[in-house]
Amino acid sequence: MAYAAVGFDLLTALLDTWSLWSDVAGDRALGMRWHGASQALLRGKKYRPFEDIVRESASEVGIDAKRASELLRRWGDFEPWPDVPPVLERLENTKRFIVTNCSRKLGRLAAFRAGRFDLVMTAEEAGAYKPDPLPYRMALERLGLDPAEVLFVAGSAHDVGGAARVGMDVYWANRGGASPPTDGTAVREEPDFRGLLEMLGISS
Numbered sequence: 001m002a003y004a005a006v007g008f009d010l011l012t013a014l015l016d017t018w019s020l021w022s023d024v025a026g027d028r029a030l031g032m033r034w035h036g037a038s039q040a041l042l043r044g045k046k047y048r049p050f051e052d053i054v055r056e057s058a059s060e061v062g063i064d065a066k067r068a069s070e071l072l073r074r075w076g077d078f079e080p081w082p083d084v085p086p087v088l089e090r091l092e093n094t095k096r097f098i099v100t101n102c103s104r105k106l107g108r109l110a111a112f113r114a115g116r117f118d119l120v121m122t123a124e125e126a127g128a129y130k131p132d133p134l135p136y137r138m139a140l141e142r143l144g145l146d147p148a149e150v151l152f153v154a155g156s157a158h159d160v161g162g163a164a165r166v167g168m169d170v171y172w173a174n175r176g177g178a179s180p181p182t183d184g185t186a187v188r189e190e191p192d193f194r195g196l197l198e199m200l201g202i203s204s
Contacts, residue, residue: 001094002201004149005118007139007163009130010100010107012155013173014114015078024071025063033061042101042129043158050103050123076109081175083193088115090202097121097143099135099152119143131162131183140166151200153193157181171199 011017022031038057042050051072058068088096097119100107107122119142126135140147147167154160154172161184163170172186173193180189188199197203
């Protein structure tokens, strides 16, 4: 394989979390506004309880506290995107890890839905939310990896810059069609995991 390990964003690249935010909100547009508000409260900041951010962002967009609690209670209900399981199956013998913006408890619940990983690094453990470099660096240190030998699979634009600044090559699964970031460039961008195996030097 072209890399010694592959890192993944969890809540956008691997899992369809947007559907649950929308289902709990009762409306797709409202659910995405809620998700966006939560991202604005945490992105790049020092860690504070993710559960508090979910509740605060709900209040910001007019969603009641009961629905925020329901989202947290259903955090283990996420499904992988359809293209994810077959790709992970091909990477069964590859060192792979997750860097995710949530609490230790919720990160492990969600990661279980995605598959088996050598490490799940959460913002809580690192003390900061991506794209702060701390979560990425701590994951690399725990696994004894040089960033130059790792491909990071980003799910959002801020992850592209965050992982690239640490020194990792980045594959961007741009599932939402977001605009390119201004602080980093992906080596390859696709709307899903199409092309990931090719980039890793694994025949399809």
